[in-house]
Amino acid sequence: MQSTALLRLLQLASPSLPVGAYTYSQGLEAAIEAGMVKDEDSARGWIVEWLGVAADFEAPILWRLLKAFSARDLEAVTFWTERLVAGRDTAEFRAETLQMGYSLGKLVVDLKIADDALLEILARQVEIPLPTAFACAAEALGVPHENALLGMLFSSAENQVLACVKSVPLGQLSGQRVLLSLHSTIERAALQARSLMDDELSNWAPGLSLFSMRHETQYSRIYRS
Amino acid sequence: MYLIPRSEDALIMRDTASVHHLYPAQHSSVPAPGQPHTPLQARLSLKFVEDGGATRLTERDHFGPLIVQKPLYPEGREICQVVIVHPPGGVVGGDQMEIAAKVGVAGKAQLTTPGAAKWYKANGNISRQNITLDVGSGGSLEWLPQETIFFDNAHVELEHSVTLGKEASYIGCEILCFGRTASGESFNGGQICQRIGIRRDGKLIWYEQLRLSGGSPAMRNPLLLAGRTVCATLIAAGPTVSAAVLEAAREGAAGIAVDGGEARISQLKGLVVARYLGNSSQTARRVMLDVWSHLRPEMLGRKAVVPRIWNT
Numbered sequence: 001m002q003s004t005a006l007l008r009l010l011q012l013a014s015p016s017l018p019v020g021a022y023t024y025s026q027g028l029e030a031a032i033e034a035g036m037v038k039d040e041d042s043a044r045g046w047i048v049e050w051l052g053v054a055a056d057f058e059a060p061i062l063w064r065l066l067k068a069f070s071a072r073d074l075e076a077v078t079f080w081t082e083r084l085v086a087g088r089d090t091a092e093f094r095a096e097t098l099q100m101g102y103s104l105g106k107l108v109v110d111l112k113i114a115d116d117a118l119l120e121i122l123a124r125q126v127e128i129p130l131p132t133a134f135a136c137a138a139e140a141l142g143v144p145h146e147n148a149l150l151g152m153l154f155s156s157a158e159n160q161v162l163a164c165v166k167s168v169p170l171g172q173l174s175g176q177r178v179l180l181s182l183h184s185t186i187e188r189a190a191l192q193a194r195s196l197m198d199d200e201l202s203n204w205a206p207g208l209s210l211f212s213m214r215h216e217t218q219y220s221r222i223y224r225s
Numbered sequence: 226m227y228l229i230p231r232s233e234d235a236l237i238m239r240d241t242a243s244v245h246h247l248y249p250a251q252h253s254s255v256p257a258p259g260q261p262h263t264p265l266q267a268r269l270s271l272k273f274v275e276d277g278g279a280t281r282l283t284e285r286d287h288f289g290p291l292i293v294q295k296p297l298y299p300e301g302r303e304i305c306q307v308v309i310v311h312p313p314g315g316v317v318g319g320d321q322m323e324i325a326a327k328v329g330v331a332g333k334a335q336l337t338t339p340g341a342a343k344w345y346k347a348n349g350n351i352s353r354q355n356i357t358l359d360v361g362s363g364g365s366l367e368w369l370p371q372e373t374i375f376f377d378n379a380h381v382e383l384e385h386s387v388t389l390g391k392e393a394s395y396i397g398c399e400i401l402c403f404g405r406t407a408s409g410e411s412f413n414g415g416q417i418c419q420r421i422g423i424r425r426d427g428k429l430i431w432y433e434q435l436r437l438s439g440g441s442p443a444m445r446n447p448l449l450l451a452g453r454t455v456c457a458t459l460i461a462a463g464p465t466v467s468a469a470v471l472e473a474a475r476e477g478a479a480g481i482a483v484d485g486g487e488a489r490i491s492q493l494k495g496l497v498v499a500r501y502l503g504n505s506s507q508t509a510r511r512v513m514l515d516v517w518s519h520l521r522p523e524m525l526g527r528k529a530v531v532p533r534i535w536n537t
Contacts, residue, residue: 027448036447046447049446049447049448050448052446052448053448053449056436057434082428082429083429083432085429086422086423086429086430086431086432087432087433087434089431089433089491089498090491090493090498091491091492091493092491094493094494126428199418199436200436201434201436202434202435202436202437203432203433203434204419204433204434204435204436204437204449205448205449206449206450206451206456206458206500206502207446207447207448207449207450207451207502208448208449209489209491209498209500210487210489210500210502211448212491213489213490213491213500214489216491217475
């Protein structure tokens with residue numbers, strides 16, 4: 001990976017990217033409230049399982065979106081974008097990906113990093129979930145697909161570690177230890193995302209759906225998902 | 226009272242008789258190991274048409290062991306209820322079933338089944354079911370089958386696609402049971418694949434793809450099946466449901482799922498989703514019926530009259 005591409009990926013995957021990622025816990029806050037995530041071990045356990053769910057659906061779809069943007073294939077981008085949004089099965093999970101996707105999509109336009117063909121494909125989407133905006137940005141910045149996929153999975157995992165540090169709570173050292181230990185899981189998730197065939201995808205995660213639904217009516221919460 | 230022409234009655238009687246003759250309880254119980262099985266193909270195609278305020282079943286083509294009984298009108302002539310019967314009682318590896326139902330503009334139909342759908346242990350072949358539902362503008366369709374039981378080592382592919390026109394409503398419910406837990410069996414092998422897609426005006430509004438291998442870590446994963454054996458889902462597509470009704474439905478579901486299970490509800494744009502995860506198909510039935518009872522008046526503008534076949 002060239003240093004220019006590496007620097008661009010670091011910026012794209014940074015928690016300081018202004019898309020509001022820090023306001024979403026991706027179901028984790030409900031698991032903390034339920035007492036399921038309560039220390040370093042259970043935090044790591046949750047994020048490992050969460051990455052497994054991502055590796056079955058969102059990550060392989062991001063992989064397909066990266067290929068589709070690269071080929072400037074409007075039809076393929078539209079197909080996977082629609083499937084990704086419709087596959088988000090709770091109100092908060094749908095809002096989370098659409099709000100972040102909207103912000104990142106707007107950033108791509110305002111930063112003037114994308115060519116006309118990419119902008120046109122993005123503009124033609126009825127709704128922009130985060131992976132679609134991320135794939136468009138990665139393609140615009142010339143980040144290799146394999147690295148973009150790792151970057152997206154890493155920033156999701158990092159976001160959850162931050163939520164654990166804040167809400168479990170975990171110490172800073174403990175959080176960094178968890179994140180470091182997740183690297184091999186992230187690599188495995190990326191490999192799986194690249195190898196799954198279309199009919200091997202699965203977004204069926206009723207346990208996670210129930211945590212998200214529980215969060216909608218949770219009395220005390222600081223995150224939006 | 227809506228009357229069915231006598232000739233149609235005769236037709237159904239003959240169909241039923243011929244089906245029983247062709248498939249004499251071939252696998253009304255679990256087939257014996259090693260017993261040869263000729264895969265069954267079954268197709269059913271239904272068409273409902275609104276006619277002067279009544280909904281009539283105007284077409285029912287079937288091939289093989291999938292039949293419908295006489296259409297019923299327990300709520301009057303506006304809504305036509307049809308019970309779909311699969312005489313063999315269970316699906317063996319290699320069997321293929323196709324059900325297509327089309328509800329015309331402003332038609333109202335309710336489809337249900339008389340008993341659990343059983344998917345037997347695979348014999349090296351995949352069993353398939355393909356359901357295609359199409360609801361025209363202003364129409365409604367309720368898909369309320371009894372529970373689905375996946376026997377240990379079943380290998381099944383299910384496809385369920387729904388197409389909705391403008392202001393059409395749809396309520397679909399499924400109760401998936403993994404393994405015959407009543408007989409102490411768990412789902413240790415085999416594979417279940419299911420795809421559910423709902424489109425409104427051409428736009429995909431719901432998509433679920435399930436791929437679960439028997440005995441895999443996913444069955445214990447707290448984010449997936451969480452060590453439970455029954456997962457039920459109700460999806461209602463139609464008008465937005467008021468906060469008060471949603472709250473009542475949430476309380477009702479939570480009040481029923483108290484035996485170690487959990488039931489919750491979320492409202493998305495144009496869609497309400499209810500899920501139950503637990504170990505009891507009976508509790509799942511009660512949760513699904515209760516949620517349905519709350520949502521039906523909002524979605525269909527009709528009070529909830531529980532299909533008689535669900536009361537058994």
